[in-house]
Amino acid sequence: MSELHSRFSPLPWMQSVFASLVAQAKEDRFPHALMLEGTEGSGKLHLAKALAAYLLCDNRATQDSACGHCKHCELMLAESHGDYREIMPEEAGKQIKVSAIRELSEFVSGSSLLGGVKVVVLAPVSAMNISASNALLKTLEEPSGNTVLILVSHAGGQVMPTIRSRCQTVKPPAAESAMVLAWLGQQFDLDAAVFDRLKALAPSAPLRMRDYLESNMLSEIDAMLALLSGLLKRELTVTEVSEVWAGDQPVQRMLWLSQWLKEITEVAITEDEAFVIHPAARKMFVYLSSRHSALVLSNLYQESVRALGHLRASNNLNPVLIFEQLLGKWLALMSSTSSAK
Ligand SMILES: [Zn+2]
Missing domain, CATH: 1.10.8 (Helicase, Ruva Protein; domain 3)
Structure with a gap:
């Protein structure tokens, strides 16, 4: 398999949706603006790039994916195709700059360097603020001639209805x-x-x-569960554990703590231990859920969500203190019961 094929072929579970969009292109029915919508991490961006490479390929009329050896494919592989643009945040989780969208509208209104179609991949749509969205809308409203825009939108992300209404939306099926x-x-x-x-x-x-x-995320999680278990058995103190977690990816750790409180609450409500994702946590979480009412557990869950907000806002609150407060309450779950279940 050539390098192009590993980079610009759709992932296995995207092959059928890719094939149907390629068929649309062969019948000259490919939309000027396509929105690929689905779960973050499902491979939509990969699909968008595979489509872009195909649309730019010289041999697309006789091929079912980018050929890998024409001038266009070679430029795509070298990441230097003059008629192709990728618009993304400079850093993951940050916004797409308005200036990037302004440059995009110049690209769209300009002529093609290689005399063919121009393609833009923009991801994710939710990374545009209102000004950037409005600038994009203007580009979508103007006749874009030989430019195809492929927008990637994560499920649950905000999309301006006026942008959505100008795109053909495709939701790839779940893998x-x-x-x-x-x-x-x-x-x-x-x-x-x-x-x-x-x-x-x-x-x-x-x-x-x-x-x-x-x-190695699963090992990280298991290590964190081992510390939590040590805390609940009083082999470690609240401060010891808080210092470790506050000093290393505090937001990620609080997310997990919050997820676990949600699982414990769900077990308390349903008495179904299948809600506990990690086998190493099952015994501990089922025990906690049996000692307290769903209301008490759900309140603690809400508290962890607030703690997460404080950590994300980094509003000068001491992260160690935030963990200490929450972990103190986890510990209290062990020494009291609030339910006569
Ligand atoms: Zn080609």
Whole structure:
């Protein structure tokens, strides 16, 4: 398989939607503005780039994906195709700059350098603020001639209705488990139990599952659960644990603590321990859920959400203190009961 094929072929679970969009292009029915909508981490950006490479390829009339050897494909591989633009935030999680959208409108109104179609991939739509969205809207309203815009939108993200109404929206179907397992299995050594945890952590998001495997996320989580268990058994103090977590990815850790309080509350409501994602936590969480009412647990969950907000706002509150306050309440769950269940 050529380099282009690994970079510009759709991921296995995106192949059918890719094929139907390619068929649309062959019949000259490819929209001027396409919006790919779905779960973050499902591979929409990869699909958008595969479509862009195909639309730019010289041999597209006789091929079902970018050919990999024409002048256009070579320029795409070298990331120097003059008729292709990618608009994304400079850093993950940041906004797309208005200036980037202004440059985009110049690109759209200008003529093609290589005499063919021009393609823009913009991701994600929700990273545009109001000014950037309005600037994009102007571009969408003006006849864009031979330019195709492919917008990537994460499910749940904000999209201005006026932008949405000017795009053809395509929602790729969720990846089938067997396909994702086969794809991850080619890259990592993983068993069914690990795959089940990944699916629960990142539903319908195979690329996030891959990131979790690459960053050894599950071992990190297990290590954190071991500390939590040590705290609840009073082998460690609230301050000791708080200092460790506040000093290393505090927001991520608070997200997990919050997720776990949600799981414990769900078990208290349903008495179904399947809500606990990580096997190492099951006994501990089921025990806590049996000692307290769903109301008490849900209040603590709400408190963790507020703590998360404080950590994200970084409004000079001491992160160690934020963890100490919350962990003190976790510890109190062990020494009291609030439910006669
Ligand atoms: Zn080509």
